[in-house]
Amino acid sequence: xxxxxxxxxxxxxxxxxxxxxxxxxxxxxxxxxxxxxxxxxxxxxxxxxxxxxxxxxxxxxxxxxxxxxxxxxxxxxxxxxxxxxxxxxxxxxxxxxxxxxxxxxxxxxxxxxxxxxxxxxxxxxxxx
Amino acid sequence: xxxxxxxxxxxxxxxxxxxxxxxxxxxxxxxxxxxxxxxxxxxxxxxxxxxxxxxxxxxxxxxxxxxxxxxxxxxxxxxxxxxxxxxxxxxxxxxxxxxxxxxxxxxxxxxxxxxxxxxxxxxxxxxxxxxxxxxxxx
Numbered sequence: 001x002x003x004x005x006x007x008x009x010x011x012x013x014x015x016x017x018x019x020x021x022x023x024x025x026x027x028x029x030x031x032x033x034x035x036x037x038x039x040x041x042x043x044x045x046x047x048x049x050x051x052x053x054x055x056x057x058x059x060x061x062x063x064x065x066x067x068x069x070x071x072x073x074x075x076x077x078x079x080x081x082x083x084x085x086x087x088x089x090x091x092x093x094x095x096x097x098x099x100x101x102x103x104x105x106x107x108x109x110x111x112x113x114x115x116x117x118x119x120x121x122x123x124x125x126x127x128x
Numbered sequence: 129x130x131x132x133x134x135x136x137x138x139x140x141x142x143x144x145x146x147x148x149x150x151x152x153x154x155x156x157x158x159x160x161x162x163x164x165x166x167x168x169x170x171x172x173x174x175x176x177x178x179x180x181x182x183x184x185x186x187x188x189x190x191x192x193x194x195x196x197x198x199x200x201x202x203x204x205x206x207x208x209x210x211x212x213x214x215x216x217x218x219x220x221x222x223x224x225x226x227x228x229x230x231x232x233x234x235x236x237x238x239x240x241x242x243x244x245x246x247x248x249x250x251x252x253x254x255x256x257x258x259x260x261x262x263x264x265x266x
Contacts, residue, residue, distance in 0.1 A: 007176075010134060010135050016164075016166065016170055019165050020167070023164040027237065029231060030229075041211075042169075049194040
């Protein structure tokens with residue numbers, strides 16, 4: 001019998017929670033912010049150098065996004081906004097990118113900010 | 129292996145495609161998906177394994193098509209099926225390729241389905257890096 005791969009072992013030992021909960025995280029190494037609002041199976045669509053959307057395979061609705069080149073924005077945020085006790089409101093991060101964005105990206109960023117507000121999503125400070 | 133990689137794969141080495149190199153995923157990333165119940169994204173890791181380790185790589189690009197990512201890599205494959213959860217297998221989405229994004233040190237940064245380019249069905253939309261493998265293609 002073939003040996004179990006790392007992946008098989010991990011998936012066997014780590015059963016995901018039954019209910020999806022929206023989340024976001026910063027990855028310093030790739031300089032990206034990833035957010036997921038829904039747990040649908042998804043595909044991605046690159047809108048610009050800075051923004052990739054995750055869309056539901058079933059409905060084509062936005063279920064998440066990946067924002068690239070995030071480090072400068074995150075570092076500057078405390079200079080412009082008040083951060084609540086938990087972290088930075090995720091919607092603010094999306095608004096920060098709308099200024100120089102093309103029309104399609106700007107609309108997507110506004111949609112992302114709206115969803116992030118509805119979900120009360122907060123980007124918590126953490127190490128890489 | 130990076131000390132915090134909890135899952136590793138042997139993939140085509142972009143710097144020497146006749147050999148393999150080790151790529152992997154950080155525990156923190158995977159544990160977050162487990163805790164948040166992101167079953168669908170975890171299930172897509174089965175496709176990552178197919179693309180990287182089981183001969184599923186059709187193309188390998190250098191660069192992520194934005195500044196300062198020339199030393200990153202994209203592995204591209206065309207699985208004929210998808211996993212929409214850890215237990216539900218479906219046909220692959222039509223007109224899509226599966227992409228695995230890898231950092232210069234081998235850390236897997238993302239994995240996703242992506243529509244094919246309208247100009248070239250072998251090439252994913254939005255990927256314009258240098259084709260590293262297979263040789264003799266454009």
